[in-house]
Amino acid sequence: MKMPKWLVPTLYILFLLLPIYWLVSMSFKTTNEILGTFSLWPQEFTLANYITIFTDPTWYNGYFNSLTYVGMNTLLSVSVALPAAYAFSRYRFLGDKHLFFWLLTNRMAPPAVFALPFFQLYSAVGLFDTPIAVALAHCLFNIPLAVWILEGFMSGVPKELDETAYVDGYSFGRFFIRIFIPTIAAGIGVVMFFCFMFSWVELLLAKTLTSVAAKPIAATMTRTASTAGYELGLLAAAGTLTIIPGAFVIWFVRNHIAKGFALGRV
Amino acid sequence: MAIELKEVTKTVGVDTHIYPTSIKLEEGRFNILLGTTLSGKTTLLRLMAGLERPTSGEIWFKGQNVTGMAVQKRKVAMVYQQFINYPNFSVYDNIASPLKVVRMPKKEIDARVQKVAELLKIQPMLRRMPAELSGGQQQRVALARALIKESDLVLLDEPLANLDYKLREELREELPKLFHDSGATVVYATTEPAEALLLGGYTATLHEGSFTQYGPTSSVYRDPKDLLSARVFSDPPINTAAISKRGDSFHYNETVSWKAKGKYASLPDGDYIVGFRPHHITLVPDNDEAVRVSGKVVVTEISGSESVIHMSVGGDTWVSLSHGIHPLKRGEAVELFVQTDHCFYFDANEQIIG
Numbered sequence: 001m002k003m004p005k006w007l008v009p010t011l012y013i014l015f016l017l018l019p020i021y022w023l024v025s026m027s028f029k030t031t032n033e034i035l036g037t038f039s040l041w042p043q044e045f046t047l048a049n050y051i052t053i054f055t056d057p058t059w060y061n062g063y064f065n066s067l068t069y070v071g072m073n074t075l076l077s078v079s080v081a082l083p084a085a086y087a088f089s090r091y092r093f094l095g096d097k098h099l100f101f102w103l104l105t106n107r108m109a110p111p112a113v114f115a116l117p118f119f120q121l122y123s124a125v126g127l128f129d130t131p132i133a134v135a136l137a138h139c140l141f142n143i144p145l146a147v148w149i150l151e152g153f154m155s156g157v158p159k160e161l162d163e164t165a166y167v168d169g170y171s172f173g174r175f176f177i178r179i180f181i182p183t184i185a186a187g188i189g190v191v192m193f194f195c196f197m198f199s200w201v202e203l204l205l206a207k208t209l210t211s212v213a214a215k216p217i218a219a220t221m222t223r224t225a226s227t228a229g230y231e232l233g234l235l236a237a238a239g240t241l242t243i244i245p246g247a248f249v250i251w252f253v254r255n256h257i258a259k260g261f262a263l264g265r266v
Numbered sequence: 267m268a269i270e271l272k273e274v275t276k277t278v279g280v281d282t283h284i285y286p287t288s289i290k291l292e293e294g295r296f297n298i299l300l301g302t303t304l305s306g307k308t309t310l311l312r313l314m315a316g317l318e319r320p321t322s323g324e325i326w327f328k329g330q331n332v333t334g335m336a337v338q339k340r341k342v343a344m345v346y347q348q349f350i351n352y353p354n355f356s357v358y359d360n361i362a363s364p365l366k367v368v369r370m371p372k373k374e375i376d377a378r379v380q381k382v383a384e385l386l387k388i389q390p391m392l393r394r395m396p397a398e399l400s401g402g403q404q405q406r407v408a409l410a411r412a413l414i415k416e417s418d419l420v421l422l423d424e425p426l427a428n429l430d431y432k433l434r435e436e437l438r439e440e441l442p443k444l445f446h447d448s449g450a451t452v453v454y455a456t457t458e459p460a461e462a463l464l465l466g467g468y469t470a471t472l473h474e475g476s477f478t479q480y481g482p483t484s485s486v487y488r489d490p491k492d493l494l495s496a497r498v499f500s501d502p503p504i505n506t507a508a509i510s511k512r513g514d515s516f517h518y519n520e521t522v523s524w525k526a527k528g529k530y531a532s533l534p535d536g537d538y539i540v541g542f543r544p545h546h547i548t549l550v551p552d553n554d555e556a557v558r559v560s561g562k563v564v565v566t567e568i569s570g571s572e573s574v575i576h577m578s579v580g581g582d583t584w585v586s587l588s589h590g591i592h593p594l595k596r597g598e599a600v601e602l603f604v605q606t607d608h609c610f611y612f613d614a615n616e617q618i619i620g
Binding site (some may be wrong): 069072158160161164166167168169170171174178182183185 | 340
């Protein structure tokens with residue numbers, strides 16, 4: 001018996017999409033329906049969950065806070081990693097290879113290890129419960145990753161390009177901004193994507209370092225019960241909205257990423 | 267004088283890249299640095315450009331000591347073996363970039379870009395991006411960028427090495443003329459003796475970080491100062507043999523001898539080294555001065571209309587470049603004729619005699 005070609009991929013995609021479908025379908029149900037009956041699609045279609053999220057500041061501020069620290073983190077990581085990666089790719093200095101490898105080892109420890117020291121430190125200097133605290137904490141794993149990826153892209157650019165620019169009369173700064181950064185734009189796109197993604201999905205540090213003012217959406221979303229009891233529909237709607245920015249970013253950088261995978265160190 | 271190196275050296279860690287080197291390059295000349303890979307050509311170009319600082323010694327440019335001067339202020343132009351262009355600039359902007367940096371008026375930039383693009387035949391590509399061009403066109407853009415600056419010193423580091431045969435020939439013909447008309451002093455690095463001969467101008471032969479000879483290209487080729495210079499300037503490599511002079515003849519291996527003529531007749535008896543280029547040892551004698559030697563074929567390479575025959579004679583291995591196709595087998599006995607009137611004679615210190 002011959003198996004149709006489409007069977008395996010179809011089953012695989014169904015398997016992957018099932019939880020996402022379940023989440024989206026739940027977000028359009030009432031909590032009673034979710035708890036009371038087993039239904040494959042919403043019996044009583046409702047937008048009430050989404051309306052609550054967009055009108056209640058405790059909900060929409062969560063998104064706002066998350067996007068704030070993710071944006072900050074992405075900018076910070078890229079702007080710090082650019083000169084660092086340039087140094088690693090263009091200069092030989094004492095211990096450069098060890099330092100480069102050590103950067104990666106920062107990614108090997110689970111973030112939980114750093115939760116306590118960060119909490120204590122940020123409380124002491126008054127950064128607790130601010131978006132910048134989370135943004136800085138996420139730099140711990142995003143900067144090494146950004147340096148590592150960017151170094152790969154930069155090493156793919158011959159150093160003769162730098163020299164040609166100097167011979168032509170460009171100063172270092174002008175060359176770096178006008179020529180070098182555009183040349184490795186695909187790499188920067190890839191790095192921004194990864195920084196965004198890792199910062200967006202990280203929950204533990206974001207939760208530990210905030211309480212009310214800078215509370216991220218992931219923290220709001222994962223409380224299962226509130227004073228009003230179970231709000232599963234609401235949580236599902238929040239989850240659906242949380243997927244959207246990631247999908248959005250991937251859509252934007254998909255061409256860069258494909259190029260990035262082909263060229264650099266991803 | 268355009269550029270002068272005074273006792274320049276370059277060491278990196280424990281490696282010496284350039285031994286004390288002095289050279290004066292006159293203004294407006296087309297100079298060729300000829301040497302094998304790792305002979306120091308690129309390092310010398312980088313020192314002249316100011317991309318590297320000499321470990322010791324001084325570099326003078328138009329009567330000014332520029333040893334520590336930043337490359338941006340040197341007013342030099344450089345073209346690499348790889349096709350280096352700014353990938354995010356159009357061809358037009360690539361060519362215009364050295365002028366834009368010094369904030370030249372737009373009108374003048376435009377006039378100069380059009381002029382240079384016409385010289386290098388890249389006018390139809392001005393609006394395109396470098397990545398959309400062929401290798402030859404990319405290198406033309408790089409050359410245009412070097413030309414547009416009208417700098418006094420143009421450094422070319424094997425600019426044709428990455429091009430395919432046809433394009434290389436085409437550009438090689440245009441290059442000397444292009445830069446001659448601009449009046450710039452050109453330093454052109456190459457590994458190929460044939461290329462140096464085709465380009466003409468002046469040649470400096472380089473060997474392991476030192477100059478061995480400098481002069482007009484054809485005279486460096488015809489009258490090498492020593493064996494090293496002759497070796498650098500010969501491809502396939504020059505053949506050598508230890509010979510001795512007794513009375514009025516030279517003797518090789520006690521089996522071959524020929525008369526010492528002209529200025530060599532008066533040489534004192536003793537040991538010498540003879541050198542002759544591969545096209546002066548052939549299967550057919552050119553004239554009466556040819557001396558017959560017999561040996562065994564090691565390997566034969568045939569290219570179109572010529573045969574390169576590697577043969578062993580006594581303890582020596584020689585290379586012959588003969589016209590015609592001669593598919594000789596390995597180990598076959600072969601007789602070849604050395605044109606003694608084209609031989610170079612060196613003393614025991616490998617210095618030329620005469």
